[in-house]
Amino acid sequence: xxxxxxxxxxxxxxxxxxxxxxxxxxxxxxxxxxxxxxxxxxxxxxxxxxxxxxxxxxxxxxxxxxxxxxxxxxxxxxxxxxxxxxxxxxxxxxxxxxxxxxxxxxxxxxxxxxxxxxxxxxxxxxxxxxxxxxxxxxxxxxxxxxxxxxxxxxxxxxxxxxxxxxxxxxxxxxxxxxxxxxxxxxxxxxxxxxxxxxxxxxxx
Amino acid sequence: xxxxxxxxxxxxxxxxxxxxxxxxxxxxxxxxxxxxxxxxxxxxxxxxxxxxxxxxxxxxxxxxxxxxxxxxxxxxxxxxxxxxxxxxxxxxxxxxxxxxxxxxxxxxxxxxxxxxxxxxxxxxxxxxxxxxxxxxxxxxxxxxxxxxxxxxxxxxxxxxxxxxxxxxxxxxxxxxxxxxxxxxxxxxxxxxxxxxxxxxxxxxxxxxxxxxxxxxxxxxxxxxxxxxxxxxxxxxxxxxxxxxxxxxxxxxxxxxxxx
Numbered sequence: 471x472x473x474x475x476x477x478x479x480x481x482x483x484x485x486x487x488x489x490x491x492x493x494x495x496x497x498x499x500x501x502x503x504x505x506x507x508x509x510x511x512x513x514x515x516x517x518x519x520x521x522x523x524x525x526x527x528x529x530x531x532x533x534x535x536x537x538x539x540x541x542x543x544x545x546x547x548x549x550x551x552x553x554x555x556x557x558x559x560x561x562x563x564x565x566x567x568x569x570x571x572x573x574x575x576x577x578x579x580x581x582x583x584x585x586x587x588x589x590x591x592x593x594x595x596x597x598x599x600x601x602x603x604x605x606x607x608x609x610x611x612x613x614x615x616x617x618x619x620x621x622x623x624x625x626x627x628x629x630x631x632x633x634x635x636x637x638x639x640x641x642x643x644x645x646x647x648x649x650x651x652x653x654x655x656x657x658x659x660x661x662x663x664x665x666x667x668x669x670x671x672x673x674x
Numbered sequence: 675x676x677x678x679x680x681x682x683x684x685x686x687x688x689x690x691x692x693x694x695x696x697x698x699x700x701x702x703x704x705x706x707x708x709x710x711x712x713x714x715x716x717x718x719x720x721x722x723x724x725x726x727x728x729x730x731x732x733x734x735x736x737x738x739x740x741x742x743x744x745x746x747x748x749x750x751x752x753x754x755x756x757x758x759x760x761x762x763x764x765x766x767x768x769x770x771x772x773x774x775x776x777x778x779x780x781x782x783x784x785x786x787x788x789x790x791x792x793x794x795x796x797x798x799x800x801x802x803x804x805x806x807x808x809x810x811x812x813x814x815x816x817x818x819x820x821x822x823x824x825x826x827x828x829x830x831x832x833x834x835x836x837x838x839x840x841x842x843x844x845x846x847x848x849x850x851x852x853x854x855x856x857x858x859x860x861x862x863x864x865x866x867x868x869x870x871x872x873x874x875x876x877x878x879x880x881x882x883x884x885x886x887x888x889x890x891x892x893x894x895x896x897x898x899x900x901x902x903x904x905x906x907x908x909x910x911x912x913x914x915x916x917x918x919x920x921x922x923x924x925x926x927x928x929x930x931x932x933x
Binding site: 553576577580612613614639640643645651652654663670 | 892896
């Protein structure tokens with residue numbers, strides 16, 4: 471009898487241990503449901519605008535509020551300036567963030583506005599530091615399907631997109647390399663960079 | 675993005691690169707500016723002025739030749755025909771892909787490639803129709819540059835080459851190895867076969883460029899420094915390919931076996 475109880479206890483302890491290990495280990499393997507749901511909603515809203523009626527301009531107008539609510543533009547702006555952010559004066563920082571916001575809207579509109587019949591499939595999530603990468607495959611007509619990862623951060627309290635990784639290439643890193651190269655060729659002059667961006671936004 | 679792929683041109687490239695490299699090297703920033711030195715090391719583009727010259731030449735060639743040809747190709751050829759041509763070209767590169775799958779120790783990928791070649795060459799009418807895809811043998815791609823990366827060979831400094839585009843010593847070595855691994859390189863030089871090889875290289879260039887029409891042109895239009903942006907995207911893309919190839923293979927059960 472004692473023997474039996476002993477064995478049962480052992481079994482229970484074993485089961486509890488397995489369960490605890492499973493629960494403890496699960497965050498590493500589990501899907502990040504919140505990030506995934508957030509991105510799915512955002513992507514569906516964007517796809518609805520892109521595939522909907524209206525010309526490129528009208529679609530651009532409709533995309534703007536979506537981007538402003540779901541993308542952490544300030545964090546991306548800061549990342550893209552890299553080591554030059556700390557060297558910039560508060561006035562330069564403000565001017566830069568303002569123009570960066572416009573540049574980003576222009577680029578996204580340019581990338582999405584002219585497509586019709588865009589669809590996407592969710593492929594799962596994986597952690598990246600404190601953030602989560604939500605994987606998608608984007609299908610566009612007459613184009614090969616593209617692997618696109620959306621880096622979702624909760625740095626501001628609610629989930630927001632802070633980077634887009636297309637076929638393994640981070641677009642904010644590409645932007646930072648672009649700006650760094652421009653700055654290097656213009657004597658690390660932040661005002662020159664801001665002016666160039668303003669010129670680009672105004673279509674000059 | 676080793677497009678273009680003109681064999682005899684590549685033979686001219688190394689001496690040309692060497693000649694220009696000696697003429698134009700990037701100036702390393704002074705050691706007192708630690709941030710600038712870190713940037714320089716990270717960029718790893720010691721012959722940047724030379725690379726930029728080649729980029730400009732390539733960009734002009736692209737603007738006036740390859741891009742309009744690719745646009746014309748998209749304009750006059752219906753989408754299903756273009757997909758068929760793309761499938762045919764992919765099928766022709768199966769032997770090279772298979773060799774790389776084996777060299778990367780990816781038996782499942784190698785099996786996929788083998789089955790795809792077998793099915794698409796026969797049922798798929800010499801590769802025009804991707805029948806194997808619907809049977810669960812999905813397409814993937816790799817090259818010997820990635821294989822070298824998997825083996826632990828470093829990428830080396832950035833190179834921008836005429837016709838070949840962005841690259842590195844590793845990617846150029848890989849490109850040469852892929853040519854050597856290609857059975858079509860070694861067929862006897864009869865007139866028709868030679869013509870077929872040239873047609874294949876030309877068609878590959880047009881097919882690749884047509885598939886990049888939207889994306890590459892947007893990058894060029896929105897970047898302040900397209901050269902630096904392409905360098906960044908190329909490097910990241912290659913690194914992600916090598917990282918992925920280093921991962922142990924995922925289980926890929928055929929679709930009829932999936933739960």
